Amino acid sequence: MxxxxxxxxxxxxxxxxxxxxxxxxxxxxxxxxxxxxxxxxxxxxxxxxxxxxxxxxxxxxxxxxxxxxxxxxxxxxxxxxxxxSPGLDRPLRRERDFERFAGEQVALTTKAVEGRKRFSGKLVGMRDDLVVIDTDDGEQTFALDEIRRCAIKPTFAKGEKKTFDKSGGKKAQGK
The missing domain is CATH 3.30.300.70 (RimP-like superfamily, N-terminal)
Structure with missing residues (x-):
C-alpha cells in the first residue's frame, strides 16, 4: 500500500x-x-x-x-x-474549515498534473461547493478533491505576534 x-x-x-x-x-x-x-x-x-x-x-x-x-x-x-495541535499554519481540508477561516491568508497546493499547482491569497470561503481564494491574479476556485493541501499562512505586522484567545479567535498583540 x-x-x-x-x-x-x-x-x-x-x-x-x-x-x-x-x-x-x-x-x-x-x-x-x-x-x-x-x-x-x-x-x-x-x-x-x-x-x-x-x-x-x-x-x-x-x-x-x-x-x-x-x-x-x-x-x-x-x-x-x-x-x-494545529498551530498557526493550521491545515484546512473540509468545507466547514474553509467557511470557518474565511478572511485568512492561505497557501494552497493542488493535485494538478499540469500547469500551476501553488496558490496563495485571502480565503474568501465556499461558493457553489468550491473553495474560493482571492489571489494577486484574481479569484481562483477549487473543488475540494482537487486540493492536495491548504493551510493558514500566518502573517504578522512588524513588531506584532499572533496569539489565540480562549475562544479560538485570533488577536494581534504588540511585543
Missing amino acids: AQEDKAAAILQALEVAGAAHGVDVLEVELVGATKAPTVRVRLDWMDEAKGTISLDDVAVQTEWVSEVIDVVDPFPGSFTLEVS
Missing part, C-alpha cells in the same frame, strides 16, 4: 474514533521510511467554544490515537507517533 493510501486509511479511522472523543483530526502525514515511518497527527477540539487544544489535552488524546493506528496496522514494523 502506498504512503498516501496508508495516510488516508489512518485519517479515516482516526476521524471516526475522534468523534467519540470530541476531537477533530485535522491532518495525518507520514514522514520517513516506509517500514518504520513517523506518523504526524494534528488534532483540535470539535467544539470551537473550547478554543484550541492545549499541549496537555494532546498528551491525553495520544493514547487512543496510537491504539487506532495499531488497529489499522499499516506498517510491517514499528512507527513513531507525533501528535500536535
Whole structure:
C-alpha cells in the first residue's frame, strides 16, 4: 500500500474514533521510511467554544490515537507517533474549515498534473461547493478533491505576534 493510501486509511479511522472523543483530526502525514515511518497527527477540539487544544489535552488524546493506528496496522514494523495541535499554519481540508477561516491568508497546493499547482491569497470561503481564494491574479476556485493541501499562512505586522484567545479567535498583540 502506498504512503498516501496508508495516510488516508489512518485519517479515516482516526476521524471516526475522534468523534467519540470530541476531537477533530485535522491532518495525518507520514514522514520517513516506509517500514518504520513517523506518523504526524494534528488534532483540535470539535467544539470551537473550547478554543484550541492545549499541549496537555494532546498528551491525553495520544493514547487512543496510537491504539487506532495499531488497529489499522499499516506498517510491517514499528512507527513513531507525533501528535500536535494545529498551530498557526493550521491545515484546512473540509468545507466547514474553509467557511470557518474565511478572511485568512492561505497557501494552497493542488493535485494538478499540469500547469500551476501553488496558490496563495485571502480565503474568501465556499461558493457553489468550491473553495474560493482571492489571489494577486484574481479569484481562483477549487473543488475540494482537487486540493492536495491548504493551510493558514500566518502573517504578522512588524513588531506584532499572533496569539489565540480562549475562544479560538485570533488577536494581534504588540511585543
